[in-house]
Amino acid sequence: MSDELSPGVDATETPSNVLCVCPAIGNAKNEHCRDLLTREGPPGTVLGVTVASSPGERMSEWSNVIDPVRTTLSFVDVSHGGRSAAMSADGFGGQNGAIVNVVEVEDVDLQRIGAELTTQLENAEKGPVVVCLDSLTDLLQFETERTLHRFLNVLTARVEQADAIAHYHIDADGHPDRTFDTLTPLFDATIRPNCRSE
Amino acid sequence: MASTQDAVLVASPEEEQRLSITSVLRDHWPVRIATTLDGALDSLDDSIAVTVIDESIEGAPSDLFAARLENELSFQILWLGASEGPFADRAEAVLDPARVEDQSLTIVDRLQRRARYDRLLTRFYELARRRGRDDEESTAEGKPAATDAELDSLKRELDEIVAELDDEDAFEVALGDRQTVDR
Known part of the structure; x- marks a missing residue:
């Protein structure tokens, strides 16, 4: 696993926006997700974006590192033909009575996803504020690389302006090398596994 | 100016x-x-x-x-x-x-700010796509591969402009041309 900083990013600073390139299948993705969530200590606010996954699934993966009573948890959950909104509630039981704010967005509407995320970034009261977007691979099933690139330009800027830190998952096995080369300049750092899954 | x-x-x-x-x-x-x-x-x-x-x-x-x-x-x-x-x-x-x-x-x-942001977004994507192409491909296309320094400079410029746009304008400009073909 390597952590590459983009040119111009101070190595002593926590990168605001990190591209997390891991195989979608296997433990690496979730291990690195947990590390990225807690880079600056226990997060005060976590904003998740789920597309093919659900808020419940993400919370289950975070159960060892996030205390849902002390951390404000919010999700922008994108429901579409491949997964119903009802499934997004999976795993919410047993979270010690945590209140989780879930905004459902029908279809992959980047304008709406962006508006919801930026509103939540502006309204976050407890820091550190951490964003987890799961995943760019899912969004690329519905949007062109060019559109996603433009969308991420705005989103990464808003994350930095809000003094938040964000990571964006992408399947290491799901795209040609050129896609990674095109997306990488959007981020302050890229985390890659040493090898792709076979 | x-x-x-x-x-x-x-x-x-x-x-x-x-x-x-x-x-x-x-x-x-x-x-x-x-x-x-x-x-x-x-x-x-x-x-x-x-x-x-x-x-x-x-x-x-x-x-x-x-x-x-x-x-x-x-x-x-x-x-x-x-x-x-x-x-x-x-x-x-x-x-x-x-x-x-x-x-x-x-x-x-x-x-004007919206138009400038739109132009720079297009430029940034074009440069990013060229990143990583080998010399042979670049020569064939007549366009040199973009350097990381060029991309970093352009990203900073984009971040400065988007800071002057509200969320609605920023996302509208970024997503407003989805009907155009990918180049």
Whole structure:
């Protein structure tokens, strides 16, 4: 696993926006997700974006590192033909009575996803504020690389302006090398596994 | 300072209206004038950032929107007329003809920022796509591969501009051209 900083990013600073390139299948993705969530200590606010996954699934993966009573948890959950909104509630039981704010967005509407995320970034009261977007691979099933690139330009800027830190998952096995080369300049750092899954 | 890509095209058949708006704008940006819709369409090129179109102009204003899409131009459209109607809804901004003197500068300035952001987003994506292509591919295309320093500089410029746009403008500009083909 390597952590590459983009040119111009101070190595002593926590990168605001990190591209997390891991195989979608296997433990690496979730291990690195947990590390990225807690880079600056226990997060005060976590904003998740789920597309093919659900808020419940993400919370289950975070159960060892996030205390849902002390951390404000919010999700922008994108429901579409491949997964119903009802499934997004999976795993919410047993979270010690945590209140989780879930905004459902029908279809992959980047304008709406962006508006919801930026509103939540502006309204976050407890820091550190951490964003987890799961995943760019899912969004690329519905949007062109060019559109996603433009969308991420705005989103990464808003994350930095809000003094938040964000990571964006992408399947290491799901795209040609050129896609990674095109997306990488959007981020302050890229985390890659040493090898792709076979 | 004005760049070569921030001209404003004012298309209006009314001389008084043209004079009124150009007198406000010409100290800030290069201004071109068209008195007919055909004249406006003939004037469109990469140097136009904002087109002001008077609702009283003869012809189909939809041609202006179509020309923008077909020619992959990124100018912003300011509808000079009533705030309701199909063309007012499609334009990026609407200016009440009675408010030209006190509002046109503010509105065109905002549209200039949107146009600049759009151009830079396009440039950044094109450079990013070229990143990582080997020398052979770059030579074949006649375009050198982008360096990380170029991309980093452009990203900083983009971040500065987007900080001056509100969320609605920023996402609208970024996502507003999904009908255009990927290049």
